[in-house]
Amino acid sequence: MTMFVYPHFSTLFHPLLLQATRPSTGWPVLVWVHGGGYVVGASFMYGYQNISLNFASQGLIVVTIQYRLAFSGFSSTGDSEMPGNLGYWDQTEAFKFLKQNIANFGGDPEKIVAFGLSAGGGSTAALSMSPHSRDYISSSIEMSGAVYANWAASDTVVSVTKQVAREIGCPETSAELKKCYKQTKPEKFLEAIEKIGPARRDINLVKYNPRVDGDFFPKDFPELIKESPPKPALIGFTDQESGYFTIMGLSKTLNEIYIPKEQFKFYKRENFTEFVKTVIAPESVFKGKAKAVQEKIVKFYLGNEMKEHKSDYYLLKYSDMLSDLLFNIPALWEAREKAAAKWPVYLYMNNYFSKDMFESDLPVKAIMRFF
Structure with missing residues (x-):
């Protein structure tokens, strides 16, 4: 990174x-x-x-x-x-x-x-x-x-700030964290972000x-x-x-959120649906409404038709949704x-x-x- x-x-x-x-x-x-x-x-x-x-x-x-x-x-x-x-x-x-x-x-x-x-x-x-x-x-x-x-x-960003603080050895209480951040060299932050990763598989x-x-x-x-x-x-x-x-x-x-090039030809309806279930509308966020929300999203982008299309079609719909x-x-x-x-x-x-x-x-x- x-x-x-x-x-x-x-x-x-x-x-x-x-x-x-x-x-x-x-x-x-x-x-x-x-x-x-x-x-x-x-x-x-x-x-x-x-x-x-x-x-x-x-x-x-x-x-x-x-x-x-x-x-x-x-x-x-x-x-x-x-x-x-x-x-x-x-x-x-x-x-x-x-x-x-x-x-x-x-x-x-x-x-x-x-x-x-x-x-x-x-x-x-x-x-x-x-x-x-x-x-x-x-x-x-x-x-x-x-x-x-x-x-x-x-x-x-608040939880990320505290996560980085833990990686560089700073206290997590606000005043002490701020003091520690000010005394920390930029290289230490870069090392910490390298460990936790700079991005997430999420709409944020x-x-x-x-x-x-x-x-x-x-x-x-x-x-x-x-x-x-x-x-x-x-x-x-x-x-x-x-x-x-x-x-x-x-x-x-x-x-x-990218799909590796070597996986393009294998991308199918179930890949799209799984992404919706685990990332876009997970049960951890939508609770009892998760299944209904997931079904509405899939229906909106893929329709009711269960006919299997070529992978290009599902890749396009994946990109459309995001x-x-x-x-x-x-x-x-x-x-x-x-x-x-x-x-x-x-x-x-x-x-x-x-x-x-x-x-x-x-x-x-x-x-x-x-x-």
């Missing part, structure tokens, strides 16, 4: 050399928040060429920012000692700085648009509703990630999440949306969001809540792709999200 820890810096791409006439109020500003499941990633991974060609050339200032990740960005004891969300506070400071200073770089402080992918999409949604950050942005573009996703907001597939902490998020999301000044939100997803994980098996650091649970439904849920609160909401779905993007023997070919 490789977990990357990058230095903190931001990059600004300026249209000045490409467009001579600056608008009287300054150029609009796009601020890129990178993805990576709140665990990995960095702004430099996206380079500068496409940003310059596609955005700066059109009279836009583009800023890419960094924020703390994984154990340094989202560890939490679930109380006031370590409430979590440090990565979100980092993002907020970046937007605050831009709001106060972007005019000095030729930008319009009233047109600062937060845009991001995956965890970056969830981040831009969070920034648009938190009372600590929402006044620093004018609108958001949320691509393939929504704050309503289970992986984008969960208290399971990453182990470090933001959470509703009573501070950055003083209330739950529906209430924050209702009380926040409405801001335009462009929310979207691709035709096969989870294919990046399930079929292509990429980003192993975050991925316990696309819905991890990305599509959370995005639609957030869009519905914002629309009900009179936010200007725009939805898109990207279903264009080139077959040249994929290996010839890949069973599912569709537009997928990429970090």
